[in-house]
Amino acid sequence: MIKLISECFVKPKYVTESSKKLYHLSPGDIVMLSIDPIQKGLLFSLNNHNNTTEIVSNLVQNLKHSLSIALVHFYPLAGRFTTRKLENGSSIFIDCNKGPGARLIHARALNLSVSDIVSPIDVTICHCLFDLGEKMVNFDGISKALLSIQVTELLDGLFIGFSINHTIVDGTSFIHFVSMLSEIYNSTHSFSSYNKIVHISRMPVFNYNKFWFDGDPEEDSILKIPVLNLNQLIFRGYNPGQLRERIFHFSSSSLKNLKIKANQECGTHNVLSSFLALTGFVWKSITKARNLPSNQETKCFLAIGIRSRVDPPVSDDYFGNIVSKAEWGCKVEELLGRDLGWAAMNLHKLVKAHDGNVITDFYKGLAKSPFVIPRGFEEDPLGETGLIMGGSTRFDMFGSEFGLGRALGIRMGYANKEDGKITASPGCEGGGSVDLEICLRPHVMATLESDPEFMQFVSYN
Template identity: 45%
Template sequence: MNPPIVQTISECFIKPQFQTEEIKPPIQLAAWDLCMLSVHYIQKGLLFNKPQTTTNDQENPVKSLITRLKDSLSLTLVHFYPLSGRLATLKQENPPSHSVYIDCNDSPGAKFIYAIANLTISDILSPVDVPVVVQSFFDHDRAINHDGHSMSLLSIQVTELIDGIFIGFSANHAVIDGFSYWQFLRILSNTFGAQEKNPGIPRPPILKRWFPNGHGHIHNLPFSHHDQFISRFEAPPLRERIFHFSSESIAKLKAKANSQSKSSKISSFQSISALVWRCVIRARRLPRDPETTCIITANNRSRMDPPLPNEYFGNSVIRLIGKASVGQLLDHELGWAAWRLHEAVEGHSDAAVREWVEKWMEDPVIYTRGPALYNPYGLLMGSLMRFGIYENEFGMGKAVAIRSGYANKFDGKVTFYPGCEGGGSMDLEITLPPETMAALESDGEFMDGLNGNF
């Protein structure tokens, strides 16, 4: 039997370097957090060129990296201590209710793994599709957030390649959203790069959860057992590709969408989302009558009145939905589809956010693979464009690529990353069944948009 491509060398748990009184009370979860209990952890990672030993320094640079990263994690967890905890549940039988919270007192801490792989950077980046082995660069494979009762809420896996280093971060999505995820990584990277041993944080995370006026923490999830709201999902065979849009191509696409809609308000993100929406729906060869959706995951913080600070640590996202029948979407131009998405974004207001929370508290729903979250005729767009991903260097210089794990992959999942070269370029991670991906790759409108040929 051949040995596994990725081999674990060591693993341990990391606690905050020192504890404060603040960690003792339980951290209650908000509606935005609790609805995520049955979906996967967030799994994103950065691929770096391997640091080299100089003639004057014979210390193993990878060993030095791991030691320093552990120390930096311990310091960072002082401020982000919920990530060192575990989930816990209080429940009663009559009437049935669940209360899920974060317990930071009885936990071994965040998990840290060192692994090796007999692979090169080229093995990861050269294939047309993202290799399945990338999924092995992350811990908590296929874990759902409710598993955080027994699994660490944060796990960092450092995988040493022949000529590279991959750092994979797995974080519980009932504890943080993408905004908080990258806030934590930015502070961790800054702590790693600081000259002093205990650098301060100018804008620390705000750990107290937001609840609407008149409501305390949510203690009445109407379930007698977690099996009533937990659902696990195994994805069908899928292809995953990274499509690169240059800044020039994006500018042309945005100009086309605005010209066709007689507007100047459509953003680059809305223009590319509309292109992908139209072309994937065409590639699926669907009948004309069903309703298709393009769901955009949007940050609530700046949309609320008063706004939630950017440092709010937790989930604060909502799903905005553009809708059209298959026939409407394909019969109209790109600008028409982009305007549908623009209208959905414009409707993202304080009132809409509060209405969602109030309805959820009246009738709590835990997202699963059902229609509450996914439309089989739709797409789900996630954007990581504003998070300064490539600023997280960990002493190795700028990463050469970002990749994700198995988590939350399904037919029609699209994630936007900033392009490695910057300048407003974008990389789209698109996941589709093989036959749909093949049709997208030969779709004239998609390839023209990708290459800026109009």
């Protein structure tokens, strides 16, 4: 289905003093070593163009140049991980000059059109649009690219798939890089000379170690993990089992109605956000579809961006992982026996309680005793009874255009898929709409799709 046309590795256009130094990972980075990269991509139509192959070839060449400039600013993405033995432990960091650089792939989908990507109910077909379908965990950045971009030529369009090592970036940093790469591309691809100096509107901020440590941040920046061989913490054999992956579209009017409903049921006005109302609604709907015992415990896990929650706040330009996860649970009979407002209000209280003191205490403890999350544990330790809501509707992926206009849609790859995993993105229709990629066991997905109470809020594009 996918034919490799070309592959190359891209280094920064020039080396800076900063990129000559070793790049030390933060406690929040190290936690991610055993899970998958972040994979998101953009689908573009070329339906009105005659020579799709020529357009894609030119885009790949211009992207190669733009990437070399972007890597001057985002230099850790061009390197590889390196480990070092310490007394009673080991450390891991990035050598920014190790390895051949970031990976750039040009591929052709022999029988895929734009409609095959944007229209199907299930979206597993998109796995091959990232890293040629090859799989890795973040720790494999010792020998594999920390950043990989695959440009796939379709019959009437193209797809740009970004895979970035999740040990280096959270969702905020991922979007930061993609948007700056697009900014560079749009400012340089029309120039015949490639010697133009390009400045970007948002420079990344590195080495924010002072946030994590009570002592000297430079002295404490090398974190010791209490094992001599990091390989023993990495689990590559995790299999999530059979899943269906589907994108559900929620229009701005559907979200408004859910928000009004949740607030009315709680007797509040605008206290509950549309996103928390949506989360509570989806949690209730999936729990119902699973047909769990009434006394079974179910939990909702929320991935929470914490940059604005700490004091002083951490800039969105900081490049790294500053995220946290909060959870709230109850019995199935409670969740399904109460209204939407009850579920949304409890999630609201959970988020409010996750303040700067809680976050800072957790990360300072993590700095003293770093650990790696075991694969498969982080998503649903209860065993197919809970769900985790990741992603964000605030990540402006659609703002990255690469000279092609607004993308038709955002799609994800194989990475970090579990039963009950939900990834939120801005809706393809804009206007405050939301797209949710939901991963469920096939029989549960079929039950959810046949639930009129759930589907009445789903729109079709």
